[in-house]
Amino acid sequence: MLNHHFFGIIISLITFNIGLFIYKKTKLPILNPILISILLIVGILLNFEIPLESYDKGGRLISFFLGPATVVLAIPMYKQLPVLKKHIKAILIGISGGVITSISVVIALAKAFELDHTLKLSLIPKSITTPIGIAISESLGGISSIAVIAIIITGILGAIMAPFICKIFKIHHSVAKGIAIGTSSHAVGTSKALEMGETEGAMSSLSIALAGVITVFLAPLFVRIFSYFNL
């Protein structure tokens, strides 16, 4: 059983559905279904001393779908094309500014806390959508599992704090709110943006893939620039 592909797949399906059930019952962002599933699987593997490789036989089959799933992120972006064209300047400048802020703040704080270099690289894609974030953390030399956890926690915090952050920073325009939420906290934050309004939701959805793509281009560049200054 443990040496079969089914083990990893079945345990993932069961724990994910438990996570979905808990999330739907409570509606609490902190009880994120993916986070629950990951923690349950980690707990089970550690508790029963099951090696990660046994899980990963099936796990690799599931991960295979990340590739095609990333490719089809083009579709929500394509569907938002009219909105994108209408606000193209504000969207591109805003998201690029957000992405540069994200990379810079992570690198500066990592320096302040004297964080391990690999950990720092794992945090760089923390604001973008998970499939793209996994790919970026791997190509930068970070640890993809830490990137996944950082991304999910960022999404949860973004979803919880979005209304307060918009109030504190005095962000009033619906377009600005949506782009801010999507750029900083990807799909999990977007669930909150959709509650705040139609424009907020559309702009936030659009920002998910765009922020990912812009990070892909800017992250290697900025990591190199900052390392030149010993950061």
Add this chain to the structure above:
Amino acid sequence: MKIFIQFLGIVGIWQLGEWIHRMLSIPIPGSILGMLILFTLLVLNIIKLEWVENCADFLLKHLAFFFIPSGVGLIAALELLKKNWIPLFIIIFISTIVVMGITGKIVEKFVKD
């Protein structure tokens, strides 16, 4: 059956992206090149949305499920995580606030009503 054929097409675009990634040895992951290729083909009307939509909806709907194994890999980094979880959490917390705030302020400067 239709979904399966669409899936093969999407995998084909993904593999084309991986191939370009290897050929040009650029730091952009193949899956993201694949996404940019699909986006371009849709905008240029070479691929119609209907040709890929069913399979895409399926993949996007279950997107969250596909990255569970990547997260479970944290078992291999457990010691590193135990030692550093406080700074990690503080960095995530502060950067989320700052990024959301600054992005919003920039967009407000440039957006037209």
